[in-house]
Amino acid sequence: MNFQEMRDFLTLYKNETNQTEHWLMSRLQQIELQGEYVPTTEEITFGARVAWRNSNKCIGRLFWQSLQVFDERHLLDEQAIFEALLRHIDVATNGGKIKPIITIFAPGRVRIWNHQLIRYAGYETDEGIVGDPESVRFTELCMKLGWQGEGTAFDVLPLVIQVDEQIPNFFEIPKEHVLEVNVTHPDYKAIDELNLKWYAVPIISSMRFSCGGIDFTAAPFNGWYMGTEIGARNFADTKRYNMLPAVADAIGLKRDTNSSLWKDRALVELNIAVLHSFKEAGVSIVDHHTAAQQFKLFEQQEGLAERDITGNWTWLIPPLSPATTHIYHQPIANIIKKPNYFYQKEPF
Numbered sequence: 001m002n003f004q005e006m007r008d009f010l011t012l013y014k015n016e017t018n019q020t021e022h023w024l025m026s027r028l029q030q031i032e033l034q035g036e037y038v039p040t041t042e043e044i045t046f047g048a049r050v051a052w053r054n055s056n057k058c059i060g061r062l063f064w065q066s067l068q069v070f071d072e073r074h075l076l077d078e079q080a081i082f083e084a085l086l087r088h089i090d091v092a093t094n095g096g097k098i099k100p101i102i103t104i105f106a107p108g109r110v111r112i113w114n115h116q117l118i119r120y121a122g123y124e125t126d127e128g129i130v131g132d133p134e135s136v137r138f139t140e141l142c143m144k145l146g147w148q149g150e151g152t153a154f155d156v157l158p159l160v161i162q163v164d165e166q167i168p169n170f171f172e173i174p175k176e177h178v179l180e181v182n183v184t185h186p187d188y189k190a191i192d193e194l195n196l197k198w199y200a201v202p203i204i205s206s207m208r209f210s211c212g213g214i215d216f217t218a219a220p221f222n223g224w225y226m227g228t229e230i231g232a233r234n235f236a237d238t239k240r241y242n243m244l245p246a247v248a249d250a251i252g253l254k255r256d257t258n259s260s261l262w263k264d265r266a267l268v269e270l271n272i273a274v275l276h277s278f279k280e281a282g283v284s285i286v287d288h289h290t291a292a293q294q295f296k297l298f299e300q301q302e303g304l305a306e307r308d309i310t311g312n313w314t315w316l317i318p319p320l321s322p323a324t325t326h327i328y329h330q331p332i333a334n335i336i337k338k339p340n341y342f343y344q345k346e347p348f
């Protein structure tokens with residue numbers, strides 16, 4: 001634990017939640033007596049929200065105050081942690097009306113090995129990779145632990161949970177907890193026949209939540225998707241599902257010359273299909289134009305609160321038509337404030 005960060009955090013908490021100077025002094029004194037800072041649920045709730053506000057790569061920060069926090073720091077049993085993760089998935093999914101949630105586990109003692117709670121496996125086969133190439137190493141690890149997937153392009157990986165120095169255990173997520181959306185296009189039936197689908201809720205589980213000088217090594221959090229994450233990256237990247245050639249073929253575009261912009265045309269139709277499908281299925285999603293407008297409101301809100309707005313431009317601009325958003329046209333300082341969410345060393 002880092003005392004300076006603890007003091008900075010409690011000072012921020014005091015200022016933003018209208019505590020008195022006297023409150024701060026006695027809280028600090030109490031922590032000194034205890035010899036350890038154990039944040040209250042109110043403190044980590046505030047911290048988790050501010051950590052979102054400080055997430056420079058995130059375009060969706062307008063909604064930082066709506067983050068709902070589950071304080072599960074008392075859980076040290078893998079089965080109980082698994083059940084808390086299922087609860088997170090259920091409450092966040094909310095039948096499609098996705099709620100931003102974070103579940104916070106015991107700092108330094110719990111680790112979730114998955115990148116996201118729900119993600120698709122990837123298998124190296126003689127015919128090339130089946131599934132998500134990004135998941136190949138983690139999938140191999142799951143199989144070493146004894147997991148067996150069906151071998152489709154969309155096998156949901158098990159949850160891999162570690163407590164202290166024990167060997168991690170894997171837990172299959174029962175299908176009824178995983179909401180998925182089949183990809184269909186409003187006009188091109190041939191896109192439906194590519195049989196693409198994606199899961200509803202992106203729940204990042206690999207990052208460290210740094211708050212008040214404490215590292216919460218397991219603190220999975222989610223918002224809802226921006227369409228381009230799926231349509232312009234997960235499906236489109238050559239190192240992911242690499243679907244642009246198949247989409248171009250499906251909608252009858254010749255692929256013999258770059259200058260026909262067949263990739264760009266396929267990309268737009270694929271992204272239309274993703275947004276259309278989520279809407280049709282009643283699952284929350286935001287297009288990149290609306291997300292940029294919401295980010296503008298966030299900037300204004302931060303200005304009114306007299307806070308400097310920070311961001312990572314390379315992440316904030318959407319991967320589709322970036323220059324159509326205001327974000328593209330202005331610089332933004334990538335200064336890292338705490339509390340925040342950080343990458344941590346992969347446990348495998």
Ligand code: ARG
Nearest residue numbers: 202223224225226229230234
């Ligand atoms: N880009 C990641 C994915 O496609 C998800 C990252 C978090 N995204 C979000 N909208 N909260 O799976």
